[in-house]
Amino acid sequence: MSKTLLLAKHEFLITTRRRAFIILTLAFPILALLGLLAAQAIPGMIKPAVEIEKIGYVDEVGIFNENISQGTIRLVSFGTEAEAKKALLDKDIKEYFIIAPDYISTGLIQRYTLKNEVEPGGATQTAIRNFLLGNLLKGNSTDIIERAKTPVNISSTTLTSTGEVAPQQGGFAALILPYVFSILLMMSIFFSSGYLLQGLVEEKESRVMEILLSSVSPQQLLAGKVIGLGAAGLAQIIVWLISANFLMRMASSNFGSIIGVLNVTPEFLILGIIYFILGYLFLAIIMAGVGSISPTAREGQQMSALFTIPVVIPIYFMALIMAHPENIVVRILTFIPITAPITVMVRLGLSEIPIWELAVSILILILSITGCFVMATKLFRTYLLMYGKRPNLNEIIRSFRNT
Amino acid sequence: MFSVEVQHILKAYGNRAVVNDLSFNVNQGEIFGLIGPNGAGKTTTIRMMMDIIKPDSGDIKIMGEKLTTSSKNEIGYLPEERGLYKKLSVIDSIIYFASLKGVDVQTSRERAEKLLKRAEMLPHKNKKIEELSRGMGQIIQLIVTIIHDPRLIILDEPFAGLDPVNTQLLKEIITELRNQGKAIIMSTHRMNDIEELSDRILMIDKGRMVLYGDLTSIKPKYRNNSVLVEYEGELGDIDGVTEKRVHNKATELMLDAKTTPQMLLGSLVRKGIAVNRFELSTPSLNEIFIKVVGEEHE
Known part of the structure; x- marks a missing residue:
């Protein structure tokens, strides 16, 4: 064996026996495997909330009276803001919002809650959005309402200069x-x-x-x-x-x-x-x-x-x-x-x-x-x-x- | 054919010549002492012989030929700065360095075990280098130097850090290697070791040669015309003696330029002094070193 290869073999063996090298080489697969196992295990560990949560609303437009059940969230209508606030303080509802008369032109709703938070939770936002959308599109079929919730899924295909589907x-x-x-x-x-x-x-x-x-x-x-x-x-x-x-x-x-x-x-x-x-x-x-x-x-x-x-x-x-x-x-x-x-x-x-x-x-x-x-x-x-x-x-x- | 032929080599860093027009030869089967004060250029000379550093000019031949990577296998080199892989075992270290010198694993293992046994270190062969004492490490380093049975062995400060037992062991090994016909270049500050082992010496200072040859011809040139005498009786004043120096039992009598040792012996006999020992005083290599280097630095 040439001296260069002897030196190379020695360096290879010395390096691959280093503790730091072994740990680093194995760390990525092990961490990825742990992450994967966690990703599979955690959803099973998190039990879905079975309790129905109530969100109050005051409809000042007068068209939002359907689709009040959104998964585990139920939307409860109140005639006045005072009634809604009382229900919130009594903890009958967890929050309420007001659909102002000019909602159709502004899209603005005012939300009230006892919690100090950065923004509403994902489930709450989805429930309110779907509730509003369902009422706005009243009269259309369920399929159209569902499509309106997710109107686009773009799938792109790259073609080559000859019009073939590109391998990449x-x-x-x-x-x-x-x-x-x-x-x-x-x-x-x-x-x-x-x-x-x-x-x-x-x-x-x-x-x-x-x-x-x-x-x-x-x-x-x-x-x-x-x-x-x-x-x-x-x-x-x-x-x-x-x-x-x-x-x-x-x-x-x-x-x-x-x-x-x-x-x-x-x-x-x-x-x-x-x-x-x-x-x-x-x-x-x-x-x-x-x-x-x-x-x-x-x-x-x-x-x-x-x-x-x-x-x-x-x-x-x-x-x-x-x-x-x-x-x-x-x-x-x-x-x-x-x-x-x-x-x-x-x-x-x-x-x-x-x-x-x-x-x-x-x-x-x-x-x-x-x-x-x-x-x-x-x-x-x-x-x-x-x-x-x-x-x-x-x-x-x-x-x-x-x- | 000389084992080493060095012709007019020069190495300078900037304007400073570290080795300046140096020439010497080393014969097969001799121990060649390379001596000089710190910074004289000994290690640079050795590194040029090993082709680790290139000389600016001059010519170096090893076994009659210019040094190549493969002919490095003919040389065993123990550098002044010792170093082995601390995490490797003794036997693996020896085998690895032997393989770099072209020795196969089986042969190097056999030779390593033989040499370890000779140094009474066979029980330590599986220990890591870092587990050995400094002296043991030195012996392993020497084994690494000679494991490939080189024809030329260069030892830079071989006795540094060794206890008297290991020093003696190393001297015995060096003498055995010389007797096997190998050329050995030994660089050290320990003048008594050089004097004891070397056949010829080269003394350099500031990169230049100041002494070169065999000790038996160098020493008489540095005699100071004095005689060591052990006697019974009273010396008193003796014609031709300029100074008396008492050393333990003997007295060194310094003679003037006109007086020979024979004339002194006659004077002592005539005075009725019983002479038990009469010896021409020869300077030690250490004294010559101090004298020569001192003169160079004046």
Whole structure:
């Protein structure tokens, strides 16, 4: 086995045996499973209210006298506001409202309650709305009244330029997977590159580095670490994806309508893996450079924030990406190596990305990775064995020239 | 063929030359002492030999060839800054570092057990590194250094932090390795250890060579024309003796430039002094070190 692969195997085993890695890898499926079980159990635990609640009203228009039973809520008519108020104070009713004579033109009703609340409860609002609607549409069939309550359910179909039904359909459900996947991708990139930084600084602090460099070249050391930790990150994502698949099947009884339209295309999966690998390589190599110039783990983490924060920039542009996936700003984010992986993942869920854009984005990422690798190995050679002092920017630039 | 050939190497950081035009050779089957004061450039020289740092100019050959990643397998290196993976067991640590030197698991396990037994540490083979004492960790580090049976062994401050028992064990192992024909470069501040073990030395200061060669030829050059004498009777004034220094039982007699030890012995006999010991005083390496480095810094 080559020395690079030996280093990679060692890094993979060390990382996957870390307690933090195991907890994190298992935390997502376990928490999701618990959430799912809770979602199934809680409705069964909440007993529907069997007691009939009374809401009083004073009809000053004179047409609201039907549909007084709305589920567990019964609407009670009062002739005057004084009578309604007395009933409220006597706790015969829980609240009352007045339908003013100009209601037809204003839609305004005045509600009175003993509770101090932000807004009326959902059940109360629905009962009052349906009571008013039922009386306003008196004389129409029940079907029409029911349709008037929910007048529209839009179902969209995206067609291709040739008029075929597109394999990738839009909508909220279609956005879920890219969104969730981009979050997972981001987290896995962060954690894997974070382990690389942590491992490097630990090896620097524990002085193992010099022993390693007496056996391998800086390039082999860097490549071995990046491959080993990348494999650990990929393993983490695979565990999450497999458990997500399992959990989605379990959840289909609860959220079937949403999950039914989730569509994972092969293009999405292939591009997802490509961008995970490239995004991880780019950030991991930067982290290796940061690790080599950081005297302590704490300084390394502080410095690494300069590079991890830009990775999440596409999340701040989420609204723009969702509304205008082909906007120039979104395209620029697709080409910047540090923002490309997340931007592409989110865009993929919304629209097709032109092939030339993907090609340019991937090419820029590959070139950036190569350049960063050369610079990181120079930093490795110069600063990995320099303990206790962080070089300044001038010294770093000089080391690029001299090494 | 030399084990190590270093030709005119130079390494500078900014305007400061850390190693300046340094040349030396190391033979097979010898212990070569690399000495010098703190900051003299010893560790930088060693790191350049290991290709960890690149020299700005000059040439280094190991076993007659330029060092490559695969030829690093011929070298065992014990750095001054010790380090092992604290969470790994002793045996796993040794096997991992042996694998990086191209040794298969079975062979490295067998060799590790043999070496652990030699160091009386076999019962600790499954302990984590963090559970070992500092001295034990040092011994494991030495085993990691020689597990792949290298032809050249570089030891930077090998005795630092060791108790007398482990120091003796390490000396025995180093001597055994030399007797097996391996070239050993040893850098240390402990002059008596260098004097005891080394066949040849290189002393550097401020990155430059100040002494180079075998000790038997270096030492006479630093004699101060004095004689150690143990005697019975009264010395009194003796012609040619400029100063008397009393050391425990013996007295060191400093001679002027015209007086030879033979002339002094004649004078003592003529005065009827019973001489029990008469020895040409030879400076220790420590004294030579202080003298040479002191002169360099004046």
